Amino acid sequence: MSQEKEITIYDIARLLGISASTVSRGLQNHPAVNIKTRQLIADTARKLGYRSNNFATSLRKQKTGTIGAIIHELHSEFVISALAGIEKITNAAGYDLIIGHSSETMAKEIANAHNLFNKRVDGLIASLAYDTTDLQHFEPFFRKKIPVVFFDRVEESDNGIQIVIDNFKAAYDATVHLIQQKCTRIAHSTANLQRNVYSERLKGYRQALQNYGLPYTPEWTFVNDQSREAIRDMVHRIVAMDPRPDAIFLTNDFCAAVSIQVFRELGLRIPQDIAVVGFNNDTISQLMEPQITTINYPGNEIGEIAAKCLIDQLNNPAEANLHRRIVIDSGLIIRSSTLRTGRPGGPAAEGPSLAHFS
Incomplete structure (x- = not known):
């Protein structure tokens, strides 16, 4: 034929x-x-x-009309909502979106960056993988003045815009809320501490303990891969401790939901025996019984802002990769997984001021 x-x-x-x-x-x-x-x-x-013939048009205009996005996880509600925000803005501006998935590995992130560079994307939006240690693979974009915007998981750099929340303050507020609920033995579940989101949350948690006169107990900080199996193992270890923590702050709502499920399987009541705080305000936080106290992490808004910043740079090439950090508001959402005293209490309304720690 x-x-x-x-x-x-x-x-x-x-x-x-x-x-x-x-x-x-x-x-x-x-x-x-x-x-x-x-x-x-x-x-x-x-x-x-x-x-x-887009290829011929691209050669003529020196533009492809495409924007690349590198994301670290496809099963995250936060990432999906951020992508929706990115797509809304890029589509309205007349750009097609090419998505690369790093599967939480630096090796795949590097491959995605090289692939998108060779596809001549006009700009790039990225959230770093679990084990990324440097930004060397983004250097070709910086050298060519191709604008890059990082969101959520970022790395210190002199190039590119960073869109983040104040992870330190969010963790501080969550921990203070637990203290206000008469919790005195507060554990923390986190992930790879070379990632800004996890290291800053650990610092906020520790600062809250210090400000309120509670000791930091290293054995109560659990660094794991945030998988269901890792959380189950952590919960079993917590239940076996003496003294046992009476609260735990976790760095995402999925892990908080799994921990509640396992604590209840082992006979503990939430929040009477152990209070639980999550992070992200994913849908699961409202579907659990009890509903989960969490930090609002507005993925859609972050995605929209990241895309708008990129489009602004494409329209003003002289500003490409000028370094700046944009901090998006987040806030503590108090639900029944932590209410032990029968009153919400402000996340940082009482006790020492946070101002000199920010």
Whole structure:
């Protein structure tokens, strides 16, 4: 079977009895071509199966009309909502989105970065993998003045915009809330501490303990891969401790939900025996019984802001990769998984001021 001939603007022009340049302008919705002719050209192109030659257009304009996004996890509600925000803004600006998934490994992140660079994306939005140690693989973008925006998981750099929340303050507020609920033995479950989100939350947790005169107990800080199996193992270890922690602050809601499930399997009541705080305000935090106290992490808003920052740089190339950090508001959402005293209490309304620690 012979391959069907590719339709060109010359075929459309010949059929309609107009010039190829008029067809070209009409397909680009140029106002120099009257609206009826534009519609006729578009209808004819669709019927004939015409495909625009984006590659040739890209070479001519030195732009591909594409934006790359590298994300670390496809099963995260936060990442999915951030991607929705990114897609909304990039689509409205006329860009296509190419998504690379690092599967939480630096090796795949490097491969994604090289692939997107070679695809000549006009800009890049990225959230770093679990084990990423440096930004060397983003250097080709920086050198070419291709704008890069990092969100959520970031690394210190002189290049690129960073979109984050104040993880230190969020963790501080969560821990203070537990203290206000008369918890005195507070554990913390976290992940790879070379990632900013986890290291800053640990610092906020420790600062709250210090400010309120509670000792930091290293055995009550659990660093793991945040898998269901790791959380089950952690809960069993906590239940076997003497003295046993009476509260735990976890760095995502999935882990908080798993821990509640296992604590209850082992006969503990939530929050009477152990209070639980999660992070992200994922849907599961409201579906659990009891509902989970958590930190609001507005993924959609963060994605939209990241994309707007990138589009702004594309429209103003002189500003590409000028370093700045944008901090998005978050807040503690108090629910029944922590309410031991029968009153919410402000997250940092009492006790020492946080101002000199920020």
